Amino acid sequence: MPGILTERNLMWRARAREVAEKVVRPLAAKYDREQEYPWEIKEAIAKAGLMGVWIPEAYGGSGGGVIDLCVCVEELSRACGGVGVLYAVNALGTFPVMVGGTEEQKHRFLRPIAKGEKLISFGLSEKFAGSDAASLHATAVKDGDSYVLNGEKKWNTNGGAADIYTVFAVTDPSSKSRRTSAIMVEKGTPGFRIGKVEDKMGIRCVPVVEIHFDNCRVPAKNLLGEVPGLGFKHAMATLDKARPGVAAQAVGLAQGALEYAMVYAGYREQFGAPISSFQMIQALLADMATKTEAARNLVYVAAMAVDNEAPNVSKLSAMCKLFATDVAMEVTTDAVQIFGGYGYMRDYPIEKYMRDAKITQIYEGTNQVQRMVVARSLVKESLGLKHLLDYIPKEIQKGVNDPETLKRLAEDAKRLAEETAGALDVPSHQS
Numbered sequence: 001m002p003g004i005l006t007e008r009n010l011m012w013r014a015r016a017r018e019v020a021e022k023v024v025r026p027l028a029a030k031y032d033r034e035q036e037y038p039w040e041i042k043e044a045i046a047k048a049g050l051m052g053v054w055i056p057e058a059y060g061g062s063g064g065g066v067i068d069l070c071v072c073v074e075e076l077s078r079a080c081g082g083v084g085v086l087y088a089v090n091a092l093g094t095f096p097v098m099v100g101g102t103e104e105q106k107h108r109f110l111r112p113i114a115k116g117e118k119l120i121s122f123g124l125s126e127k128f129a130g131s132d133a134a135s136l137h138a139t140a141v142k143d144g145d146s147y148v149l150n151g152e153k154k155w156n157t158n159g160g161a162a163d164i165y166t167v168f169a170v171t172d173p174s175s176k177s178r179r180t181s182a183i184m185v186e187k188g189t190p191g192f193r194i195g196k197v198e199d200k201m202g203i204r205c206v207p208v209v210e211i212h213f214d215n216c217r218v219p220a221k222n223l224l225g226e227v228p229g230l231g232f233k234h235a236m237a238t239l240d241k242a243r244p245g246v247a248a249q250a251v252g253l254a255q256g257a258l259e260y261a262m263v264y265a266g267y268r269e270q271f272g273a274p275i276s277s278f279q280m281i282q283a284l285l286a287d288m289a290t291k292t293e294a295a296r297n298l299v300y301v302a303a304m305a306v307d308n309e310a311p312n313v314s315k316l317s318a319m320c321k322l323f324a325t326d327v328a329m330e331v332t333t334d335a336v337q338i339f340g341g342y343g344y345m346r347d348y349p350i351e352k353y354m355r356d357a358k359i360t361q362i363y364e365g366t367n368q369v370q371r372m373v374v375a376r377s378l379v380k381e382s383l384g385l386k387h388l389l390d391y392i393p394k395e396i397q398k399g400v401n402d403p404e405t406l407k408r409l410a411e412d413a414k415r416l417a418e419e420t421a422g423a424l425d426v427p428s429h430q431s
């Protein structure tokens, strides 16, 4: 997709594509079946230098942006959606550190990730706090120079494989706006335990686990920013940066499924001709390709807006996430349709795309939450557009909003206000 991408973005894309085709695609079905973490794929990703793409050079990374992350995620996901998130979730885990960490924390936690020596996981959701991310129950209580963590976290992608965990917990239950904080926890800390390992529909090569904290004592210097109460803001700013990555995963899945469908349609014959010669299949393919291209461009625009710290990033980030992931679900489903009965079978590569695509509509904020974020932003924007009211004819209904009725209602309101004020006056001789 030339044009919008720079030479640097294209360089990362080429590197990720090479790993995807040489290492990921041949192993995708195996790890999907076995539901095991693909260490050999992670090593290939690290060897290609992809782990530090989004991390600033000052902290050992390559100094790229969210756009570079996105082109890499897209390429990996084109071969395997699970590998796409296995990679992208490291960005999700590091973004809170980049957004709110001290210099010392950035050096300590970002460097080993950038070098590919350590993996990271993001722990926000809980069993009873999913979309309502502000209502967490896990606690981190200050005790001397430590925080003591108790409670559980749910849906920790990369959990178990990861060495570092960005955990959100309640540090001040009495506060509404400064209730939670993000705290970095290292695997192996006493009181930290991996719980249930989920058996998933898709993205099966990457573990999703529960994490349990039982009097888990973490140094106070691991609290992000070393100022408590900023957890929710750090989480929201993180998700603004991370959602284009999920959208890129969706674009990769759509593109990958489209390519399999294109090739299969040219090869599969029915009624004495390749099915790609039938107009109904052609229409499906044309719509799949058009939607995928539209989604890709929105993802790139949103990712670039994040990198440029544009004022409307929450909206664009949510828009690209909801649009690209809905497209991925449609396109992967249509790809299965083109494969017909074979598409429904596990020994064909296409049904995996559909299974992998489904989660992209759910995690890092359901698409219902994304629509809410977009709509809230539109409501705010509409306040700056009030001059348009002059161009919109107003309906007048007699007895409701005609001039005489409005005048009478105003007089009634004034009289009522005066009477009420009078009734409340306490005469001075009674005091």
Ligand code: CAA
Pocket (backbone or CB within 6 Å): 089, 122, 124, 125, 130, 131, 132, 133, 134, 155, 156, 157, 177, 232, 233, 236, 237, 239, 240, 314, 362, 363, 364, 365, 366, 369, 373
């Ligand atoms: N950046 C910075 N601050 C923000 C913000 C943003 N994007 N959005 C909101 N805030 C601030 C607000 O300004 C407000 O601050 P004040 O109180 O100082 O005014 C505060 O945060 C509360 O904001 P809201 O009133 O908008 O909060 P809300 O409770 O109504 O929730 C929400 C908003 C959009 C629904 C949010 O809770 C949300 O995004 N929920 C989805 C959570 C989510 O995506 N979870 C996925 C976890 S990751 C995952 O899926 C697992 C994985 O490993 C892949």
